[in-house]
Amino acid sequence: MQIEGADQAQQSDRGQFIRSLRSVRRFAPTPIPEDVLRQVLDVGRWTGSAKNTQPWQVVVVRDRDRLRQLAEYGAFASHLAGAAVALVLVMDDDNRRLDEGRLAQNFMLAAWAYGIGSCIATMQPETNVERARRLLGIPTERGVRTVLALGYPADPRALRLELSGVEPGRKPMAEFLHWETYSG
Amino acid sequence: MQIEGADQAQQSDRGQFIRSLRSVRRFAPTPIPEDVLRQVLDVGRWTGSAKNTQPWQVVVVRDRDRLRQLAEYGAFASHLAGAAVALVLVMDDDNRRLDEGRLAQNFMLAAWAYGIGSCIATMQPETNVERARRLLGIPTERGVRTVLALGYPADPRALRLELSGVEPGRKPMAEFLHWETYSG
Numbered sequence: 341m342q343i344e345g346a347d348q349a350q351q352s353d354r355g356q357f358i359r360s361l362r363s364v365r366r367f368a369p370t371p372i373p374e375d376v377l378r379q380v381l382d383v384g385r386w387t388g389s390a391k392n393t394q395p396w397q398v399v400v401v402r403d404r405d406r407l408r409q410l411a412e413y414g415a416f417a418s419h420l421a422g423a424a425v426a427l428v429l430v431m432d433d434d435n436r437r438l439d440e441g442r443l444a445q446n447f448m449l450a451a452w453a454y455g456i457g458s459c460i461a462t463m464q465p466e467t468n469v470e471r472a473r474r475l476l477g478i479p480t481e482r483g484v485r486t487v488l489a490l491g492y493p494a495d496p497r498a499l500r501l502e503l504s505g506v507e508p509g510r511k512p513m514a515e516f517l518h519w520e521t522y523s524g
Numbered sequence: 525m526q527i528e529g530a531d532q533a534q535q536s537d538r539g540q541f542i543r544s545l546r547s548v549r550r551f552a553p554t555p556i557p558e559d560v561l562r563q564v565l566d567v568g569r570w571t572g573s574a575k576n577t578q579p580w581q582v583v584v585v586r587d588r589d590r591l592r593q594l595a596e597y598g599a600f601a602s603h604l605a606g607a608a609v610a611l612v613l614v615m616d617d618d619n620r621r622l623d624e625g626r627l628a629q630n631f632m633l634a635a636w637a638y639g640i641g642s643c644i645a646t647m648q649p650e651t652n653v654e655r656a657r658r659l660l661g662i663p664t665e666r667g668v669r670t671v672l673a674l675g676y677p678a679d680p681r682a683l684r685l686e687l688s689g690v691e692p693g694r695k696p697m698a699e700f701l702h703w704e705t706y707s708g
Contacts, residue, residue, distance in 0.1 A: 346639065352563070354637035357538060358630060359567045379536070383543045385700045387629075390646070392692045399702045406704065430706065438670065441625020445571075446542060449633065453538035455530070462574070477706040486622065508576045516569045518583045520590065522614065522661040 361449055362508075364457025364498050365419040367491030372424045376454050380490075383450035384427070389439040395432035396443055399476050400425060409475055410461070410487055413468035417461035423489035426461075428476060431483035440486055447488055457493040460486055545633055546692075548641025548682050549603040551675030556608045560638050564674075567634035568611070573623040579616035580627055583660050584609060593659055594645070594671055597652035601645035607673035610645075612660060615667035624670055631672055641677040644670055 346354070372380075381398070389395060401407060402425050410428070411421035420426055427447055431440050448458045463469045463485055472484050493499060510516075518524050530538070556564075565582070573579060585591060586609050594612075595605035604610055611631055615624050632642045647653045647669055656668050677683060694700075702708045 351638050354538070354541060355563050355567055355634055358633050358637060359570045361570075361572065363572060379539050381701060382697070383539055385694050385697060386543045386545075388545065388547060388632075390644075392694075394695055394700075397700055397702060397706075399704070399706055399708075401704055403704055430702075437621035438625040438628070441622040441627075442629040443625075444622070445626040445629040446633075448572075449542050449630075450539055453542060454535045460574075476704075479706070510569050510576075511578055513566070513569060516578075516581055517565060518581060518614075520583070520585055520587055520660075522581075522583055522663070524583075 357453070358449060360500075361452050362498070363459040364491070364493045365459045365489070366494040367419075367422050367424060367457065367489070368494050370424065370492045372456060372490065372492070376456070377425060380447065380450045380454065380456070384443060384447045387443045387446040389442065393432075393439075395436045395439055397430045399428040399430060399478070401428060401476070402426075406475065410463075410472060413463045413472050414461050414487075415464060417463070417487070419459055420461050420487060420489045422491070424491035427488040427490060428472070428484065429486045429488070430478055431485070433481060434483040434485070436483060437485075440483070444486055444488060451490050455492065455499055456490055457498055458488050458490045461489055462486060541637070542633060544684075545636050546682070547643040548675070548677045549643045549673070550678040551603075551606050551608060551641065551673070552678050554608065554676045556640060556674065556676070560640070561609060564631065564634045564638065564640070568627060568631045571627045571630040573626065577616075577623075579620045579623055581614045583612040583614060583662070585612060585660070586610075590659065594656060597647045597656050598645050598671075599648060601647070601671070603643050604645050604671060604673045606675070608675035611672040611674060612656070612668065613670045613672070614662055615669070617665060618667040618669070620667060621669075624667070628670055628672060635674050639676065639683055640674055641682055642672050642674045645673055646670060
């Protein structure tokens with residue numbers, strides 16, 4: 341199985357699959373099977389980073405009380421309470437946000453590949469970051485900003501690859517793109 | 525075509541596809557067809573961001589002289605000189621690095637879906653960021669840290685989904701993962 345062996349339809353499917361990712365905030369009570377979770381975690385482990393420093397670790401939280409606690413540590417983090425799993429991204433320090441974003445996106449896409457929805461929750465303000473560190477026993481110097489809520493969508497329509505027109509849109513290509521220079 | 529309709533083999537393929545992404549720094553002279561480039565750019569446009577702010581624009585550079593110039597604006601940016609295309613990520617300001625990482629990862633995976641390799645180049649130090657802004661006519665307040673080099677790999681073996689064991693590895697799961705708490 342090689343990427344170069346993929347025909348045009350397969351390539352286009354893969355592109356459309358990546359394009360289809362969107363956030364899911366309401367989850368079904370269905371647990372995520374252990375083997376599926378392991379595969380999602382392994383995709384995360386293989387994420388690329390600056391000079392392959394891999395400046396990260398992950399705490400996997402499934403305990404309902406802990407999930408409810410984490411849900412209180414951010415302004416828009418309430419969806420964590422109903423998640424099947426939370427992935428707490430523990431960065432070596434607070435200056436790894438680009439790599440943190442790469443890791444978050446890879447985890448979300450890996451989950452999406454298995455029909456699992458996800459949504460980023462941001463731990464804030466700093467007092468809540470400190471609470472999250474205490475809850476999970478994470479050393480003070482680590483960056484703990486991003487927690488991913490994972491779970492099967494409460495509404496299975498969320499998994500359609502075709503965009504429905506209901507979800508938040510994006511700015512048009514003309515406002516996103518320039519050719520050769522910023523004025524182009 | 526629905527994600528929920530995907531069978532186990534398809535799900536596993538998608539997971540393995542995401543897991544297989546790695547950086548490519550040496551490119552074939554083959555140009556990227558316009559329709560393929562447009563599809564990659566559209567995946568980027570649909571990338572999720574904090575509160576759907578989409579704090580980004582992209583400058584697409586194909587002019588060889590400009591590519592050579594950009595290649596001089598970073599310590600490890602030389603691979604830009606041989607790229608078919610450079611995607612310059614222009615962020616609304618310098619505090620959007622998590623979203624910038626999500627955009628970079630999505631672009632790299634979208635390119636990978638079409639058999640196109642990529643590698644991040646970081647514009648640095650600040651004097652070089654300023655040079656990049658001047659070269660492309662980008663306003664001073666914008667963040668211009670990350671440029672993606674895109675191109676078909678000079679070595680087609682780069683596109684194998686199976687890891688060869690030659691590329692840089694990753695730390696083992698035991699050093700990446702904790703269960704429930706940081707000591708778990």
